[in-house]
Amino acid sequence: MTARETIRFSVSLPATLLAELDRRIVGRGYDSRSEFVRDLIRARLVEEAWAGAGSEVHGVLTIIYDHHRRGLTDKLHRVQHHRFVHILCTQHVHLDHDHCLETIVLRGTPGEIERMALEIGGLKGVSFAELARTAVVDD
Numbered sequence: 001m002t003a004r005e006t007i008r009f010s011v012s013l014p015a016t017l018l019a020e021l022d023r024r025i026v027g028r029g030y031d032s033r034s035e036f037v038r039d040l041i042r043a044r045l046v047e048e049a050w051a052g053a054g055s056e057v058h059g060v061l062t063i064i065y066d067h068h069r070r071g072l073t074d075k076l077h078r079v080q081h082h083r084f085v086h087i088l089c090t091q092h093v094h095l096d097h098d099h100c101l102e103t104i105v106l107r108g109t110p111g112e113i114e115r116m117a118l119e120i121g122g123l124k125g126v127s128f129a130e131l132a133r134t135a136v137v138d139d
């Protein structure tokens with residue numbers, strides 16, 4: 001068996017579970033059960049990578065903040081420069097007169113990334129913070 005080889009195998013499922021699976025396949029625009037099941041497995045592997053304390057993972061932190069809030073942009077910069085090694089890039093969008101949106105791509109252990117996300121999300125003036133968790137998994 002080579003890494004790139006695709007293996008076909010059969011799975012036994014109760015009819016009700018298969019119906020649930022098929023509903024999601026249609027609802028989410030999948031072409032086949034196989035592609036959906038592959039994505040389920042990949043999602044589980046990413047979850048497991050995040051559950052492992054020492055694994056290297058990636059995250060994208062999306063924040064919205066009020067740039068008029070006194071000292072906030074300085075604090076945001078300080079937090080990010082303090083641990084700059086884990087920040088791969090940031091993207092900044094001026095949403096309106098008051099609000100900025102930033103995406104921050106992070107690399108590190110799950111704990112390091114979670115800590116930084118909590119630290120940034122907890123700053124006064126940050127009205128939204130959401131961390132998308134991902135990791136490279138073999139496919």
Ligand code: NI
Pocket residue numbers: 067092093094095099100101
């Ligand atoms: Ni801005």
